[in-house]
Amino acid sequence: MAEIFWWVIFPYIAFAILILGSFYRYAFRGISWYAPSTEIFEKRWLRIGSTFFHWGIIFAFIGHVMGILIPRSFYLSIGVSDHLYHFFAILGGAIPGLMVVFGLLVMLVRKLSIPSVQVHTTFAEYYTIILLLLVAGIGTYMTIIFNTTVVAYEYRATIGPWFRSLFVFQPQYQLMSDVPFIFRLHVVLSFLLFASIPFTQLIHMFSFPGRYPFRAPQQYRARDGYKNSRP
Amino acid sequence: MRIKAQVAMVMHLDKCIGCHTCSVTCKNVWTNRPGMEYVWFNNVETRPGPGYPKEWENTDRYKGGWTLRNGRLHLRAGGPVAKLANIFYNPNMADLSDFYEPWTYDFEHLHKAPSKEHLPVARPKSTITGKYMDKPEWGPNWDDDLAGGSEVVPMDPNVRKLQEHIAMEYEKTFMMYLPRICEHCLNPSCVASCPTGALYKRDEDGIVLVDQEACRGWRFCQNGCPYHKVYYNWNTHKAEKCNFCYPRTEAGLPTICSETCVGRIRYIGVVLYDADRVKKAASVEDPKDLYEAQLSVFLDPQDPEVIERALEAGINRSWIDSAQQSPIYKMAMKWKIALPLHPEYRTLPMVWYVPPLSPIMNHLTNEHDLSADGYIPAVDQMRIPMEYLASILSADDTSVIRRVLLKMAAMRVHMRDKSVGGMDEMKKSKLLQEAGTTVEELEDMARLLAVSKYNERFVIPTGRREMDEDLHYKRGACSIEELAPPEGMVTYPFERGDTP
Numbered sequence: 117m118a119e120i121f122w123w124v125i126f127p128y129i130a131f132a133i134l135i136l137g138s139f140y141r142y143a144f145r146g147i148s149w150y151a152p153s154t155e156i157f158e159k160r161w162l163r164i165g166s167t168f169f170h171w172g173i174i175f176a177f178i179g180h181v182m183g184i185l186i187p188r189s190f191y192l193s194i195g196v197s198d199h200l201y202h203f204f205a206i207l208g209g210a211i212p213g214l215m216v217v218f219g220l221l222v223m224l225v226r227k228l229s230i231p232s233v234q235v236h237t238t239f240a241e242y243y244t245i246i247l248l249l250l251v252a253g254i255g256t257y258m259t260i261i262f263n264t265t266v267v268a269y270e271y272r273a274t275i276g277p278w279f280r281s282l283f284v285f286q287p288q289y290q291l292m293s294d295v296p297f298i299f300r301l302h303v304v305l306s307f308l309l310f311a312s313i314p315f316t317q318l319i320h321m322f323s324f325p326g327r328y329p330f331r332a333p334q335q336y337r338a339r340d341g342y343k344n345s346r347p
Numbered sequence: 348m349r350i351k352a353q354v355a356m357v358m359h360l361d362k363c364i365g366c367h368t369c370s371v372t373c374k375n376v377w378t379n380r381p382g383m384e385y386v387w388f389n390n391v392e393t394r395p396g397p398g399y400p401k402e403w404e405n406t407d408r409y410k411g412g413w414t415l416r417n418g419r420l421h422l423r424a425g426g427p428v429a430k431l432a433n434i435f436y437n438p439n440m441a442d443l444s445d446f447y448e449p450w451t452y453d454f455e456h457l458h459k460a461p462s463k464e465h466l467p468v469a470r471p472k473s474t475i476t477g478k479y480m481d482k483p484e485w486g487p488n489w490d491d492d493l494a495g496g497s498e499v500v501p502m503d504p505n506v507r508k509l510q511e512h513i514a515m516e517y518e519k520t521f522m523m524y525l526p527r528i529c530e531h532c533l534n535p536s537c538v539a540s541c542p543t544g545a546l547y548k549r550d551e552d553g554i555v556l557v558d559q560e561a562c563r564g565w566r567f568c569q570n571g572c573p574y575h576k577v578y579y580n581w582n583t584h585k586a587e588k589c590n591f592c593y594p595r596t597e598a599g600l601p602t603i604c605s606e607t608c609v610g611r612i613r614y615i616g617v618v619l620y621d622a623d624r625v626k627k628a629a630s631v632e633d634p635k636d637l638y639e640a641q642l643s644v645f646l647d648p649q650d651p652e653v654i655e656r657a658l659e660a661g662i663n664r665s666w667i668d669s670a671q672q673s674p675i676y677k678m679a680m681k682w683k684i685a686l687p688l689h690p691e692y693r694t695l696p697m698v699w700y701v702p703p704l705s706p707i708m709n710h711l712t713n714e715h716d717l718s719a720d721g722y723i724p725a726v727d728q729m730r731i732p733m734e735y736l737a738s739i740l741s742a743d744d745t746s747v748i749r750r751v752l753l754k755m756a757a758m759r760v761h762m763r764d765k766s767v768g769g770m771d772e773m774k775k776s777k778l779l780q781e782a783g784t785t786v787e788e789l790e791d792m793a794r795l796l797a798v799s800k801y802n803e804r805f806v807i808p809t810g811r812r813e814m815d816e817d818l819h820y821k822r823g824a825c826s827i828e829e830l831a832p833p834e835g836m837v838t839y840p841f842e843r844g845d846t847p
Contacts, residue, residue, distance in 0.1 A: 150564040150584040155436070156443050157475070157581070163436050170435035231476045232443070236581065323563045324434075325542035329427035333539035335547040337558075339810070 122304060123289035127282055130307040137314025138322065151320035152241070157232040165226055169219025175212035176252070179205070184279050188272035202268045206259055213256030220249045244316045247309050254302045262298060269296060275303065349622040350646065350653070350660040353533065353553030353697055354596055354615060354807065355675045356605070357685045358526055359796060360703040361755070362612040365524035367391050367488065369604035369613075373528075376592070376603050382582025384449035384474045387487060388589035389604045391526040395513065395735065396490045397502035398525075400445040403575040404504040404689065410439045411573030412536050412692030413629065420630050420693065422539055422571065430542060430567055439570045447485040449474045475581075493522050505738040513732075521730040523703050525739070526612070528604060529576040529589035530688065530696030531555050533620065533644065534629045537588075540571025546586070551811055552617075553697065554591045562586050573692040597810030605805065614795075616673030616806045617666055618680070618697075619646045619657055625695060634691040634742040641687060641695050645680050648673070669808040674795055675699065682784075682792055684751050691742040701796075702740055702748055704755055705730040719760050719776035726752045753782035758789045758796070 141149060155162055183205060191201055224245050227237045263269060278291040292300065313319055373389035392398045406412060410424035424430070424439050452469035460467035471480045490499040497515040500506055506513055514520050531548075535555050538546040545561035546568055548554070557568075557577070562585040568577040569586065577588045592602035596615070600606065605613035621644055628640040646653045648670035657667055670676065678701065679685040685699035708728045726749060727733070733745045733752070741747040757778050764770035773779055773786055795803065 146560055147583070150562065152584045153564055153566060153579070154581070155440055155566060156579050159440070159442050163438070166435045231478065232448075232473075235476050320563060323543070325431070325544075325563070325565070328431060328542040328544075331544060334534070335538050335541075335544050336550050337547040338550040 119289050119293060122300070123278065123292045124287045126304070127287075127307050130311040131282075133311040134313055137311075138319065141314045141319060149319055149323065150317075151323070152317045154233045154236060157236070158226065158230050161222055161226040161230070165219050165222030167219070168215045169223060172212045172215025172219055173252075176209070176216055176255070179209050179212060183209075183272065184276045187276065187280070188270075191272075198270070201272075202263070206263050206268070209259035210256070213252060213259055216252040217249065217256055220245055220252060224249065240316045244312065244318055247305065247312065251302065251305045251309055254298060254305065258298055258302060262296070266296075269299065271295075271299060275299060348656055350619055350657045350662065351553060351622045352551065352657075352662050352666050352670065353531070353618050353620060354591060355531070355553075355618050355679070355697040355699065356528070356602075357614040357675050357678045357699045357701065359612045359614070359685075359701040360523060360525070361701060361796075362610040363391070363524040363526060363703075364610050365391055365393065365492070366609050368607050368609050369526055370487075372603045372607040373589075377590075378587075380582075381474070382580040383578070383587065385443060385446045386578040386580070386587065388576070388578075389526065389528045390487070391524055393488070393491055393493055394523050394525050394739070395500045395503040395506045395521075396493070397499055399487070399527075400441045400575055401485075402445075402502055402504055403441075404573075406573060406692070408439070409441060409570040409573070409575065411570055411575065412689075412694055413534070415630060415632065415693070418630065418632070420534075420626070422536055423573075424540065424567070424571055427542070430540070434542065434565060437566050437570065440566055441570060441575065443475070444485075447487065447489070448480070448483070450480055450483055450486075453479070493517070493520065496520070505735060508738055508743075509732065509734055521705060521732070521735075523705070523731055525700075526604075527574065527576070527688070528602075528698060529555060529572075529591070530574055530694065530698045531589075531591055532697060533622075533625050533641075533695035534693065535572075536692070536694050537568040537572040537577050540567040541565070541586075542567060546577075549593075552591075552593070552596070554593050554596075555588070556590055556593070557586045557588055559583075559585055559587075573689065573694065574696070593810075596807050597812075599807050599809040601805040601807060611804065614674040614678065614804045616675035617670045617808060618673055618676050619648055619653060619662070619667075619670050620644045621646055629693045629695055634693075635744040637690040637693065638687065638741055638744070638747060641690060642680060642683070644695070645676070648676065663811060665808045666811070669806050672806045674799070674804060674806060677791070677795060682754070682788060684754055684792065686740040686747065686751065688740060689742075690740075700740055701755070702736045702751055703731065704752060704759075718771050719757075719764075719773055719778045722756050722760055723753065723778055723781060726756050750783060753778065754784050754789075754792070757782040757784060758792050761786060761789045762793050762797075 227233050227241065227245070258269075274291045274295050278288055281288040281291075313321075369389050370387055370391055374387060377388050378384075378386040387399065390399045398404065402408060406423060412423055413420045414423045415421075425433065450471045450473050453472050454469050457467050457469055471483055472478065473480050489495070493500070496517070500513065500515065531554055533553070535546070535548060538548060538555060542565050543561055543563050545558045545563070547556060547558065549556060564579070564584040564586070566579055566586070569575070569579055571577070577586050580587050592600075592604075595602060595606075601613070601615050605615055624644040628644045629637075631637055631640045648654070648667060654667055658664075675685075679699045685701050687696045687699055689696070706729070707725045708730060729752070733748050734743070736748045737743050737745045757773075760770060760778065761773045764773060779786070
């Protein structure tokens, strides 16, 4: 029963909260949809923390796509052996992982120690940073220490297929029963993080202005056109 | 031809007394709230000086405005791709230390302090952290009237450019006031800097606004504007800027800064321009040609063809009438006495400045029998170096400044002659010739610059509301109704025709 809760019910609840919560935020709390920057108060530490964290998490995301979404059979079919995969996965996972953890630590210390930043840090921001730190810290530990000392765990046979099975609505929860505890903890905390997105500043990730390079530099809007448009 | 109308402003610096009334009324109307304490949509700077924020003219540091590379316009801070790569941290943005840490005083302590040997004091308290500050070290107009002279004047980027030495002794130095608001540029670099497209130029009047619902707080507009007139509200995490008091101008009223200007230095009017010419005008090779290039985008509102095309473009009669009587058109385009601020930023700014005259450095010995021509060299010996004015108003082209100053001097000479006499005939003078003007024009200028009344200084057509779809609904409605519909009344957007 616990298996069904953690690997079926909990993930779907998290996804539901993520999707419905984001819609709710957009529709009813739209004015708070922003990237809450404190750069105006402090620049030096932000440069280090924010840059390391954001670039790290982008590469970590790409790494997760490669490890979880792309099936093992695909790698084998293009001639990437398990050994070769794990060598690059550990290397390619360690660097972004350390970047994320380092960036988060800098940002957390910055928020705690610089008075003007500290007063403007909300509970949601501490919560997000600490949860991210837990998820990223465990992930980095798994990649660097667990994988090299205990066993190079083949998550592409268990977590990967289970995660993909969620999207076809046939969750194969039994795949998760033999997964090492540390990996399970990483997965559960990650889903908690997903569910937190609509209620924290993490929402700004959905606003990445990818259309910017393709739009005209100058924008004109008519007054009455403005009334009806929400980009 | 794509005709658009633009509301614009002229500030006559000769009349500015630096009283900051404009800043104070603007502050009270627009930026008197948490998150905006450090923000002045309108500020008055003493020049030479660092300005607000400090060194805002230092384009090497803040990288505002446009540059020309291989004949094409580029944002100096980097184009869209470079911006997206830097989106996690904006290296060129000013922080609060470049403005100042806003504070209030602990006034309550004055009447709550117990009886003591010493008088109680109201200690400064930061409005950012809420904590006491030992001593504020910089604040709004900290350098007012050259306060801190020899320390603050070298912080002026224009001074550093000057070849000649600037005397710092108070009896020898110079100063002038520079009131600044958003320029509502024809080629705004803040708009082009916004990754989300939240900043836009209003079609009907050219006012540059920030859509508060669309703004995501990426902050590139803040230093993307070379005038540093877009600000980050740390409370709402969104950009805010001068909105040309559009709720007032839409009702035909001047902006609050203009309305309350004690010296009556401000003029507001409409100009018509061809939006298709803007890009070309902003991309001329030599920065010194930018002023003339900018003038070339404006259209003569008296020209029948222009009127016809403007009507086709949906600009109504009252706007065309206003454009015909526009004080801005007269001063900036016809008489060419008002100049754009820093045209070299290539944004085609729309707040224009009449450069100030200043005392003549050398004593005029035979003033009572001085001919009109005697004033020609006087223009070259004024306290404010022409190079300084040129570095602010004409991309270092002193000939432009000289022509304006000659015209202003000629106007004074002629009007003095008219009222007290004793001058040789102006019509034959070399002064008139060198200033490139006529006696009639000088008299028109004197009228508008000195004695014009409210409705001549502010020729503002009301907002074009006749095209609004929901006037029927709006009639008798309260302005807050969109936010809070009255009880018992169902007002879904589709019911009142807000959605097309």
